[in-house]
Amino acid sequence: MAYRPRAETLVALGGLALVWQIASYFFPPYLFPPLPAIAQKFFAIFVDAESLANAGATAGRIFAGLAGSFVLGVAMAFAMGRSERGYRYLFPLLNFIQGIPALSWVVIAIIWFKGTEPRIFFIMVSTSVSAFSFQILDAYRSMSKDLFEMTLSFRPSRRDLFRVLILPTIVPGMLTAWKVNLGNAARVVVVAELVGATGGIGYQLLQQQQSFDMAGALAWTLMLVVFVLVVQQAIVRIENWMLAYRPTAERAA
Amino acid sequence: MSAAAPAGAAIEFRDVAKRFVRPERRDESFLAIESLSFEVARGERVAVLGRTGCGKSTMFNLLAGLIEPTSGTVRALGHDPFREFDWFRGRIAVVFQGDRLMPWRSALANVELGIELLGKAEEERRAIALGWLERLGLKGHENDYPHALSGGMRQRVSIARAFAVGPEILLCDEPFSALDELTGQRLREEYLQLVKETGATSVFVTHSISEALQLGERILVFHRPARIALEARIAGGDREDIRRRVLEAMTASGAPAEEEQDAA
Numbered sequence: 031m032a033y034r035p036r037a038e039t040l041v042a043l044g045g046l047a048l049v050w051q052i053a054s055y056f057f058p059p060y061l062f063p064p065l066p067a068i069a070q071k072f073f074a075i076f077v078d079a080e081s082l083a084n085a086g087a088t089a090g091r092i093f094a095g096l097a098g099s100f101v102l103g104v105a106m107a108f109a110m111g112r113s114e115r116g117y118r119y120l121f122p123l124l125n126f127i128q129g130i131p132a133l134s135w136v137v138i139a140i141i142w143f144k145g146t147e148p149r150i151f152f153i154m155v156s157t158s159v160s161a162f163s164f165q166i167l168d169a170y171r172s173m174s175k176d177l178f179e180m181t182l183s184f185r186p187s188r189r190d191l192f193r194v195l196i197l198p199t200i201v202p203g204m205l206t207a208w209k210v211n212l213g214n215a216a217r218v219v220v221v222a223e224l225v226g227a228t229g230g231i232g233y234q235l236l237q238q239q240q241s242f243d244m245a246g247a248l249a250w251t252l253m254l255v256v257f258v259l260v261v262q263q264a265i266v267r268i269e270n271w272m273l274a275y276r277p278t279a280e281r282a283a
Numbered sequence: 284m285s286a287a288a289p290a291g292a293a294i295e296f297r298d299v300a301k302r303f304v305r306p307e308r309r310d311e312s313f314l315a316i317e318s319l320s321f322e323v324a325r326g327e328r329v330a331v332l333g334r335t336g337c338g339k340s341t342m343f344n345l346l347a348g349l350i351e352p353t354s355g356t357v358r359a360l361g362h363d364p365f366r367e368f369d370w371f372r373g374r375i376a377v378v379f380q381g382d383r384l385m386p387w388r389s390a391l392a393n394v395e396l397g398i399e400l401l402g403k404a405e406e407e408r409r410a411i412a413l414g415w416l417e418r419l420g421l422k423g424h425e426n427d428y429p430h431a432l433s434g435g436m437r438q439r440v441s442i443a444r445a446f447a448v449g450p451e452i453l454l455c456d457e458p459f460s461a462l463d464e465l466t467g468q469r470l471r472e473e474y475l476q477l478v479k480e481t482g483a484t485s486v487f488v489t490h491s492i493s494e495a496l497q498l499g500e501r502i503l504v505f506h507r508p509a510r511i512a513l514e515a516r517i518a519g520g521d522r523e524d525i526r527r528r529v530l531e532a533m534t535a536s537g538a539p540a541e542e543e544q545d546a547a
Contacts, residue, residue: 180383183347184397184448185372194396198387275387277430 063245071249081234085253088223088231091147092215092257095154096208102155103162103207110163111170120163128160132218136225146227153222158211165210169203170196205269209262216258292358293452293484294323294346299355301341315341316509319355325451328478328485330499332492334533338509339488343456346486347377359452373401376450378458382437384429390416390440391425397448415443419473435466442470446477453478455487459494471497492529496522504532 053062075081106124109116135156139149173196181195223232231254238246301316315338323329333339344350345357348364348371357363362370376397384393394412403411416425419439429437438458445453455474459467475498478485487498495502499517502525506512513532515525 176379176381176383177385179349180377180379181396182349183375183377184400185348185369186400187369190400194400195385198385273387275389275428275430277428 060242060244063248067245068248068252071243071245072252075249075253084229084234085231085257087227087229088219088254089257091150091154091219091223091230092212094151095219096158096211096215098151098155099158099162099211100204100208102159104166104204106159106163107166107170110167124160124163127156130156132157132221136222139222140226149226150219150222154215154218157218158215161211161214162207165203165207166200169200169207172203173199202269202273205265205272209265212261212265213258216254220254292322293325293327293360294321294486295356295358296321296342296345297356297358299342299345299352299357301338301345301350302353314508316345316352317506319505319509319511321503321511321514323484323486325484326482328487328498328500329503330487330489330495330501331503331505332489332495332529332533333505333509333512334507335490337505337507339505340456342505342509343377343454343486343488346452346454347375373397373448374450375452375454376445376448378442378445378453378455380457380460382429382434382441384437384440384444386429389426389428390421390432390436393429393440394443394447397444401448411447412443415447416440418477419443435462435470438462438470439473442474442477446481449481450483453483453485455485457489460490474498492526492533495529496526502529504529506532506535 047065050062051065054064056062059067075085106120110120111117132153135153136149139152139156143149143152177195177199181191186194219230220232220235223230224236227233231250234250235247238244238250296319299316299319300314302312302314305311305313319338319342331339331342341350345352346359346364348368351365357365359371360374364371364375384390385396388396391409391412394415395408398408398411413425416422419442421436421439421443424432424436429440432440438461442458458474459470462470471494478498485498487495489495489498496517501517502513502515503511504513504515512535513528515528517525
């Protein structure tokens with residue numbers, strides 16, 4: 031179901047804004063800048079080509095990282111789902127990788143890679159691949175045995191079996207994985223850019239921190255949050271379109 | 284190359300046994316089929332009866348080529364259903380106990396599934412599927428998803444899906460058992476009509492003696508583990524006598540038949 035702002039949402043966010051604005055009257059701007067100053071900095075991003083390029087760079091890194099970890103995650107999920115031996119080797123490996131903090135990956139990437147983009151791509155893939163693998167493996171394993179046998183009774187080729195049964199079965203899990211990992215990727219990309227990049231939202235946040243510009247830092251943060259929300263809404267719309275066959279209970283609507 | 288079945292036989296089980304190893308205890312196994320031998324002639328309608336767990340579904344899966352026998356020979360149309368799996372594409376179709384419709388496909392797309400896997404062009408398969416839906420009284424429901432259809436309508440779609448590929452052998456695993464009596468009766472009549480019209484060889488697994496008497500030309504009663512406990516030809520026979528003999532055979536195999544349970 032597509033997200034629609036309700037009165038409660040507006041009250042909650044409006045309340046936060048109000049508290050912030052009141053705080054701005056009692057604290058210096060480098061701690062609690064007034065809302066108009068944050069808004070001004072936020073909208074300034076959209077009219078400045080360089081700022082937009084920075085935002086675009088971060089968006090590109092998020093998409094590239096997610097796409098890379100998605101491809102690798104799907105391959106590993108299938109290797110685990112189709113082979114018990116594959117599962118026995120890959121599961122502990124992915125579980126181990128999942129336990130490594132993002133900051134450790136940043137350090138490893140800086141030592142291993144020279145350029146900024148390979149470093150960030152490596153960090154993004156390393157931090158998301160386990161989640162993608164496990165979520166898609168779960169979707170693959172939830173495939174109905176009854177539908178599998180029914181499809182097999184028509185003697186499909188491997189390619190047809192994938193097309194008519196496996197792909198439609200795992201699509202909902204794939205979309206959920208993208209939604210979940212998008213938020214995670216947005217957090218990680220900022221950490222990666224903070225350390226090694228010369229552009230992007232993380233880099234901009236570092237600049238604001240060095241000049242004690244809280245309004246600027248919040249404007250860039252807001253930019254990242256808006257980006258995540260917009261992309262998540264796009265995924266929800268794709269989901270609604272692709273999963274339109276699903277019944278909804280009247281009470282749940 | 285597999286040995287051909289005797290002339291006229293569409294299905295042949297010759298001294299078949301099937302043993303399953305328990306996945307959780309690999310040193311333990313159980314025998315689902317002991318020594319099963321029977322033949323079904325081309326175009327014949329055979330009903331298979333037996334108590335729960337007597338190996339009917341195992342026989343069904345062997346015939347569908349989904350599992351391999353531990354020993355013995357299974358042949359359908361002169362070929363091995365397991366080893367020559369692809370050869371049977373479009374030649375064998377199955378109607379399962381549940382409708383097993385793909386929830387993401389409309390009624391029309393579900394009926395098209397088997398024809399689509401045969402590689403027919405979109406226009407041709409659409410025409411065939413529409414024809415079968417109309418024949419089964421589902422005109423106007425082509426674009427409905429399974430969740431919007433009643434149990435009887437969903438089972439009709441699954442019957443249409445099986446017939447749409449034009450199979451030479453039709454396997455049915457208690458397809459009407461989950462339906463109410465009236466819907467089940469109507470579907471049984473429609474099914475029988477379609478099998479007669481198409482001339483397909485039909486193997487119908489059921490728990491109900493009445494259903495077996497209605498749909499079969501011959502009844503096979505399975506003992507547990509599966510082997511033939513009784514074979515009765517219906518055509519020309521005294522139906523009450525056959526019913527009594529089937530009931531006795533089923534009771535002797537360890538459990539009362541559905542009718543007896545209902546009467547108790």
